[in-house]
Amino acid sequence: MSESISANESVLRLQDLRKCYNLGLPTEVEVLHGLNMTLRAHDFCALVGPSGSGKSTLLNLIGLLDQPTDGELFITDIATRHLEDEERTLLRRENIGFVFQFHHLIEAFNAQENVLMPLMVKSGKPNDEQQAWAAQLLEAVGLKGFEGKKPSELSGGQQQRVAIARALVTRPALLLADEPTGNLDTQTAANIFELLRKFNQDFDCAVLIVTHDARLSQTCDRTITLVDGRITEDVRHTLDKQNP
């Protein structure tokens, strides 16, 4: 689990980050054009933009699931562009939590095991302390008593809450959420947002949420707007935070 990071420390820093597809081919297309931004430990940030603006591509790059074409991407001040796949995997599992639009739980495992999965792939059979921590997280997302349920036995909102608990189980420095409320009704979506906010404050975990929901994005501390692969707006909604 990552060491605690002070509020002013950058968890994520982009430096002229570019991403091209079909590099060197006639169909070459640049989807991200030299992005610069920084995310600090307490940031609760929304990433908005129209479809095709490059939000998911950016999230995949930040999540170290994909590699940039140019520029640099720092996770907790570690330059990642030239890291090998193995090193990026280790950095990802130490520092980054994922919440996907479709919960992406593994059906073969129950809720508790799904929450424990990032710890299990890291260090094998979970010990009592880790089991208790997973149960505590499930309780925190309102799913006490659902530990033994398979994902298919849970509602959409419950599944997404299990996914949030799973993303937090390693106490990551950065939580990435790709439209986590996209498939949920308004009330459930608001609850999920509240949960993310709570964990942002309780765990000092920077949160970056891709969303189309303007109302929800307004509840974030900061909104970054991406249009055609460029950051066109970066707005803080509260005055007590540092400028980005």
Next chain:
Amino acid sequence: MWIESTIALKFLRQGFAQTLLILVGIGVGVAVIVFIVTLVGGLQENIVSRTLGTQAHIKVEPQQEVNLIAPALDNQVRLVRQDERAQRLRSINNWQQVLQSMEKIPTVTAASPVVSGPAFARRGQALKSILVIGIEPERYEKIISIGDNIVAGEFKVSAGNTVIGSVLAKDLGVRIGGKLRLETGDNQTAVLTITGIFELGVRELDSRYVYLELKQAQALLGLFGGVTVIDLTVSDIFAASLVADRIDRLTALKAESWMQTNSELMNALKSQSLSSNLISFFVALSVALGIASVLAISVTQRTREIGILRAMGARRAQMLRVFLIQGALLGLSGSFAGAGVGWVMVWVFNEYGPGLFDIRPSVTIVPIAVTVATIAGVLAAIAPAWRASRLDPVAAIRYV
């Protein structure tokens, strides 16, 4: 390895119908291999034991007599036209010493001096061509167990007593206690009391073999104190040729193994083994291909889970191991079940089969089959596992 094994097991359990189907496939394949190998092994053992039940593993004889031809001088070419020499009955020189030497060879389990030659058996007007075999009964019993094949009387070969084959007894109309007159070409004769009648199940032997005490046979054949053959048995019957070659090289005698005298049988045995091995190989190959195809499908079915696990921090090597373990588990459990079924098939064959011969599964066949199937499972899983480990997590997560 705990998490890899857990994921592998959960994936196999989740796709239960698919897992069960491939397990049945592996089980049937391994059962066929166990049964075929046991059947062919049993058949060969039966043929060999029947063949070797009536002959020595190695026969040591004097070299054949050849014409002595003076070597050509330098710058001379000599053309020779010769008639091969007739082979008379000859004794092995110093056979007692030779016998002792043979007994000292570690792989030789028994050695017996034999004097044998042609003669006639006469009773009244009936005259039959026979083979006189002079033996020391105690030694000879260790080479060919005539005592086990006695159908009348007992195996008692001593001065004045003889044991003959059942066909010869029938042809001459003699029975136990009856007299038999033997004549050789050198006008030597002997009248013997029949003490036993044997049946080896080979017509040629049952109609011609007449066992005499060694000294009496030597006198009858005119080879006083001599023996024409030393019969040997060895601990490993399939190493008989090696021992025979060694005796050939170390002595001035001719040693011939049962494998050389039964070369057609050896060819048949080799062909049987080859067929059995080919069947086993192709069945094992189809089992391996079955595992590979099921795992290839499994990787496709699990693409999204693989992407999620990668996003959760699973390393490529871990994903590789998940599918290799699946291959090993399928091979291991399928082959255990298959070996059990194969064992049952062997039992059914022995209990309800044609009853011509019994087959016994070797104790090594099950561990070998299980090990081979498990290794085949792992090897078959390499390609799908490699593909799983190389999946792009972004594309894998999006896979529907």
